[in-house]
Amino acid sequence: MIPDVLVEYQSEIWVSIGETFVLVGFAILAALLVGLPIGTFLFLCRKGQLLENQFVFSSLNLIVNLIRSFPFLLLVIFIIPFTRFVMGTAIGTVAATLPMMIIAMAHYSRLVEQSLLDVPKGVMEAAVSMGASIKDIIFKFLYVEARSALVLSMTTSTISFISYSTIMGVVGGGGIGDFAIRYGYQQFRTDLMIYVIIIILVFVQFIQYAGITLARKIDKR
Amino acid sequence: MITLHNVSKQFESFEAIKNVSLSIKSGEIYGIIGASGAGKSTLIRMMNYIEKPDEGSVVIDGEALDQVKHKRIRHIRQSLAMVFQGYNLVGNKTVYDNVAVPLELSKVPRRDRAERVLESLRFVGLETLKNQYPGQLSGGQKQRVAIARALVNNPSVLLCDEPTSSLDPNTTAEVLEVLKRINERLGVTIVIVSHEMEVIKSLCQRVTVMADGKVYDTVENNPTGVHHMEHSAEGFVKRLRSGGDANDS
Incomplete structure (x- = not known):
């Protein structure tokens, strides 16, 4: 049932899938732990919002835009000295998580900011009128009201992270995409490449389905 | 008690509130009526400092809000509950x-x-x-x-910003009945902003009429007060007294 070529390369494929999990997993962590707060801060510093601060907003906005507009392959190469400085090496899966985390923070923070913009202004106003602190407003109002959009944004981001991870072979980061290029494309095993692409497509479809299902389930508005 | 001393507020080049003073006593139902853009919503938002006045001061139970720390303002807001037109x-x-x-x-x-x-x-x-x-x-x-x-x-005060404007007449009556009970049974001071004369007449004990960011007059909601209103604000108030909508201008 399983094609011979997949059986033949199964151990390499499992290792590659593991590497992709590491790359994408760290990216998701960075997105949640850093991207979410940055996106929230971007939103709150906008004109007319609670922490309105033109300087902070413009500075953060510029950084996020710069990172996001950088062609990812060039970003990975451009920050090699920085990666070496932070991680001790610029080569390998662990080192490759750094550029993944950087793009993840920028990518998700922008989507978070946009998700929060959809929260009705009246809800924020009600929160302020109740004497809520900034922390209360974020956790008891903003994230509650935007939770479905935040989940959908994370779904979109995760799919992008999988896409970004496929080029991490350039710094020895491995991953399923790198496997498809090295074993499929470069060794003229087109069938192997197609099977790997199918594996990636299945992953992406599953993530998309899970994201949409969860977002729908938690959206009570 | 809520007191506004000579408050003014400007949004870019638009003067929303022009040197307004008023005082609301504990336990009363106080109405503010005026057409759209008269400044009444801005005024009620000043009472819990959602809108800070550019000039003048807001005093709640003897505390001037421009003299207290932000944390204290948040605490004060918890006793000045607010109801909005859009429910929020x-x-x-x-x-x-x-x-x-x-x-x-x-x-x-x-x-x-x-x-x-x-x-x-x-x-x-x-x-x-x-x-x-x-x-x-x-x-x-x-x-x-x-x-x-x-x-x-x-709360000791309930600030109601156009609470019935999105509702049909029957539902409006239900909501007004609830507000009346809150005042009578719980002794909560109610400040209500509306452009609907019937809402103000059926609920409030005192009424401030606003237009163009200024207070035209503040009167008791009784025949004498209504008569006084008629003479102080002329055409604008006449429209209100006829039972019409202040926006019908």
Whole structure:
């Protein structure tokens, strides 16, 4: 049932899938732990919002835009000295998580900011009128009201992270995409490449389905 | 008691409030009426400092809000509950959880919240809908949930910004009845902003008429007061007295 070529390369494929999990997993962590707060801060510093601060907003906005507009392959190469400085090496899966985390923070923070913009202004106003602190407003109002959009944004981001991870072979980061290029494309095993692409497509479809299902389930508005 | 001393507010080149002073006594139902753009919503938002005046001061029970720290203002806001035209409920929280929010914010222990939330919902007649979400309710029910949320923390003042403007006449009457009971039974001071003369006439003891960011007059809601209004604000007030909508101009 399983094609011979997949059986033949199964151990390499499992290792590659593991590497992709590491790359994408760290990216998701960075997105949640850093991207979410940055996106929230971007939103709150906008004109007319609670922490309105033109300087902070413009500075953060510029950084996020710069990172996001950088062609990812060039970003990975451009920050090699920085990666070496932070991680001790610029080569390998662990080192490759750094550029993944950087793009993840920028990518998700922008989507978070946009998700929060959809929260009705009246809800924020009600929160302020109740004497809520900034922390209360974020956790008891903003994230509650935007939770479905935040989940959908994370779904979109995760799919992008999988896409970004496929080029991490350039710094020895491995991953399923790198496997498809090295074993499929470069060794003229087109069938192997197609099977790997199918594996990636299945992953992406599953993530998309899970994201949409969860977002729908938690959206009570 | 709420006192506004010579407050003014400008939004870019638009002067929303021009040197307004007024004083609201504890326990009364106080109305502010005027056409759209008269500045009445800005004025009521100044009372809990959602809008800070550019000039003048807001004094709540002897405390000038421009003299106190932000944390104190947040605390004061908890005793000046607000109800909005658009209800402003959190769509992803149940009716129960929406009403419980002010208690969470003032750190009331979880075990003490349930009784107070249910009591508040009982007061507005919505106890049975506690597990519904706002999206499943009618406009009138949403506004009653918003009132229950405003009441749950035992505020001394209820600020109502056009609370019935999105409602049909029957539902408006229900909401006004709830507001009246809140004032009579709980002794809560009510400040209500509206452009609907009937709402103001049926509820308020004193009324301030606003137009163009200024106070035209403040009168008692009785025949003498209405007569006085008629003479002080001429054409504008005549329209109001005829029972029409202040926006019909």
